[in-house]
Amino acid sequence: MIVGTGGIVRDAHLPAYRKAGFQVTGIYDPDQDRARSVARDWNIPAVFSTLEEAAAADAVFDVAAPPTAHRDILNALPRGASVLLQKPMGLDLAAATAIRDTVRSREMTAAVNFQLRYSPMMLALADAVRSGRLGTLTEIEVRINLVTPWHLFPHLKTNPRVEIVSHSIHYLDTIRALVGDPASAFARSFSYPGSELSDTRTSMILDYGPTLRVLLSINHHHDFGRRFQDAAFRVEGTEGAAQAKLGVLLDYPAGEPDELWLAPRGGPWEQVALSGAWFPDGFIGPMANLQRYASGEDDRLATNVEDAWRTMALVEALYQSSKQAATPLPTE
Template sequence: MYADKGTAGRLDVDYKPKLPRDLTKGIGIVGAGEIVVHAHLPAYRMAGFHVIGIYDKDHAKAEAAVSGYPGMLVFASLEALLEHPDVQIVDIAVPAQQQPAIAKQAARQGKHLLCQKPLAETYEQAKELVEVFASHGTKAAVNQQMRWSPGIQASRSIMERGWLGEPLQAAIQVNVHTPWENWPWLTHISTLEVMYHSIHYLDSIRYVLGLQPEYVYADGARFPGQPYRGETRTLIHLKFPGEVRALIHDNHNNRMPQEDWYATFRFEGTQGIVKGTNGALYNYPTGKEDTISLYSERLEKGCLYTPKLEGRWFPHAFMGTMGELMRAIEENREPVNNAADNLITLQTVFAAYRSMESNRPVYLEEIDRLPVT
């Protein structure tokens, strides 16, 4: 039996996004879709970041996005955004098919970049982008913002402090109903769930464990009669060096009431566990705050700690991705979520799809051997 420490057993798990000293760096956003309106802009307002303006090929969408932000510009073209003297950082929030051309153009203009995930539709394109960023001295981060969701960032802090001992196992399980039609372009692609959803879990697991997978064994399936082309149910097994393993189990077709939905994570070590809920997927699309519980033999034995977390994946974690890029510029270092690091996450994504096709484990090195075209 665990003795429950509850919220009285507060632990400093260091999970809140860290912000730069200088909040005045100018940000230009490319794209005015749902994620910008409901996550990027609210998060940047909370953080006090300086957003100069937005460009979207649909001018009316850009106008609507800035309507609650007095003084924010709507650019007539991408070139106008890139040529604005105060735009130092370009935040790209468009589908992967459109991102490489925009990112290359911004890098050539000397801008730093926060790129959307996935970085590109193919590994070859992503690897080429990383080379372009390096050649222009651009600091480029990828918006894998789940790393900064309260539960995942808290788990990372707990793992780094050694409270779980040596990493041993991880699991993320999701059983919800996702209305993919809210993003119409997603309904027509063949690489759906892993490329645009479980990519977060693949990235977060390796972030928390601090390890890189050796191989991926994955299976993807559809729901009978679904109106979407790609997979909406996935099982992904990850083998890490030694005895470390991870599992992702995702179903986006839960027709039951939301009381039956769940989104959980669990990280185990040789001396403890941290587990919790991803609140963003409960009561969707409203969401609620993440929760975590911690048991550690390195702390008070027999006690289950349940520290209260503040904030949510959407929009609070978006302060983390942009904040980390801004701090990296300030400190003249690479951001933790840099584009080169993201290539490893993309290797797991493309290895998962190759595994689905060939029904076998696929080593990440197979993906990295692909030539740049």
């Protein structure tokens, strides 16, 4: 049962669930016209008129609502329910903590929809890392230099935080899934002239000690044609390297095909054949894992709220870093 009928539900959740064979038994949104339209387009049998009616359904709940609504929705759902929450887990760490505590107190089985780590390219990359194909990791770099159609996300206009918590959180969560938590973090976020959003460009460095360099360079305003636009996730180690192209971000939401390339030290590069793409295939993983964990088939809920809280703690550290003064240059 899905709570929410925004663009991400149409573009990713429902295509993913149809592809995986998951049955969507009902849908709810305060915008009843939109809910009925989605139900009609996707052959969903029930449109609930209230959240209370939806909560009474015997179902796994997919809460695809804005993060500011998560806690109220959780409190309306049955005690002990299995729930997948759309990312982010609140807009700051205080909200994430409140959501985590609600899940604990209501004894829910809950995960957050961090789906980039489940995309075919990132599953293959993680397998290459685990198998030792890249050796000891020395580099992780995320480079986003493109134009994002922010008009598709009007709800972000009022948010005091945008870029890291709504976009780069995908990369931060995936990095955590690959190499764990950093010891510390540095960031600077920037607004853009004429933009209605608080911040849409960010530079980040994550501290993993003296040999693993991790950095993210994010610019959503490179509106100068496709030639030098980029959406890359690079991982290098002592024995090999990997380069992923996040195709959906280039001309979102139509996008381009995702790519993953691997090379041993000295080359050559070889492209990895991918079965599917981040959108919509990555969205299968979190829901499949939640259902299998709730039924006892999986012994680990990968993006459970406790782990998601750690991703939010990293987001919070980056925002706090961005507010702090940098070291000034000597004057003499």
